[in-house]
Amino acid sequence: MALQLFIIFALSLLLGIASAIDVFRGMEIGYSGHNGPGKWGKLNPTFSPCSTGKRQSPINIQRNLTVHNKLLKPLTRNYESANATLVNRGYSVGVRFEESPGDLLINGKNYTLQQFHWHLPAEHHIEGQRFAAELHMVHRAADNSAVVVSMLYHESKADPLFSMVMSISKEQITTLDSPLNSHCKKNARPCQPLNGREVDMYDELK
Template identity: 45%
Template sequence: MNPQFCTSILAIALLLGVAFATLDDAHNAVPFSYNGELNGTKHWGKLSPSFQACESGNHQSPVNIITSQALLNKTLGPLYTNYSGAADATIINSGSVIGVHFEGYVGDLWTEGKKYSLKQIHWHTPAEHQIDGKIYPAALHVVHEADDGSVAVVASIFNYGRQDPLIQEIKPYLNKLAGPNTKGNKIPIGKLDTKYLRQNTQRYYRYRGSLTTPPCTEAVLWSVLPEFPEIITSASKKFQIYRNSSVF
C-alpha cells in the first residue's frame, strides 16, 4: 500500500519488550560522540555496561521510514497536546545537542489512551530519522514522560527554508552557547511560549524504538510527523556545532 498523507493515520508495526526508557541524565558522565574513533556511534555499546542496548538492542532508533511499507492503523487516534501557553524554561548545551528543559508542569501529550507530560525539547542536525532514505537538515524532538517513566517523543523533521519561529525566539540564547567551552552551560530563558510545539494531528508515523543517544534505552514511543517545517541554513549550522563535538 502506498500511504497518502491527506487523511490517514500512519503506523509502522514494530513489536517491543517491556523495558522502560528514562530521562535520567546520569549517563552523561560517560563521554561519547558521533564521530570519535574511540567513543563514536559504533562504539557506544562498549563505553559503559548501561549502554549495551546501543549495540545489542533489537528495536533501536533512529530508523529509515519507508513510506511504501507503512501500515494504516485505524485504531490510532490523533496526537493531542494541551500544553500551557508559556512556561519557565532553561536552555542547555549538553555537548552533543542543544535542549530546552521546562520547569514544573507544562502540559501533556495524549496518545493511545495514555498521558505523557512535556519535559524537554532538543534539536539534532542532521535529522536522525530518514524518510525513504532521504536525510533532512535538522529535527526537533519533543520529549514527554509518563508517570510510569515511559517516554514518548514527537519528531518534527526540517527542510531548508524560512526561519522557524521557535528558533528565532531563542536565538539570543543560542548565540551565547555558540562559543568554545560552553558544554554544560545552562541559561534560564524565562517564559517560553509552547504554542510552537502544539500538535493536534492525525498524520504521523508511529513505531516503538529507543533513545537515539546512550544509553539507547528501548520502549520509546515515537511519532514522526510527515509535514516538514522549515529552518534556515545558518540555524542548522549553529546546531551542527554541537553534534560535531567529541567531548560529550
C-alpha cells in the first residue's frame, strides 16, 4: 500500500522548493558540493525559506505520527492527452506541457497540471525507507497557488508511465539519471524536520 501512496502538499509545505522549480533555470544549483541543498537559501533572496523556513519538504513520513483525517475527500483527476516537451534542466529530467493536460480538483478548487519531473532516489521517506524514485506532478490554480502530487517508485520491472503499480526498472533509472549534471546525479534533498506539522492521511484504495 505504501508504494501506491499519493502524498499531497500545498505550496506552504513546499515553500522555497515548488516555487524554485520554475526559476532555477540559469542558476548553478546542485545536490552536492558548494551549491548543494544546504546553500540553496543563499542563491537568491527568493529561496531564503530553504534556509529559514519551518514548513520545508521532503519529510520522513512516520505512521505513528500521522492522523487519519476523515474529512479529506478523494482527489478528482481530470487528465487528458496534450502536447508536451521532454526537458533536461541538468538538475532534473521532466515533462513540460505546451497546452492544458487537465486539472486536479481539491475541495472544489481546480489546479491545472503544468509539469512533472523525477527525483532519483526518492526525496520523501516512509518509516525511514527511501524508494528508488519519486515523481512530482506540479499543479497551479488561477490564483498561482500550487499543489504537488508525489508518487513513490520501487525498483522492479518496467511499467507504463502512469501505471498504478509504482515501479521503475534499472534501465529507466539509468535513462533518467544519465543526462543530469555530475553534481545532480542524486537529485534528492535531505529530509527536513516536521517542526510540529501534522501529516493527514487518506486511504485512496479503501
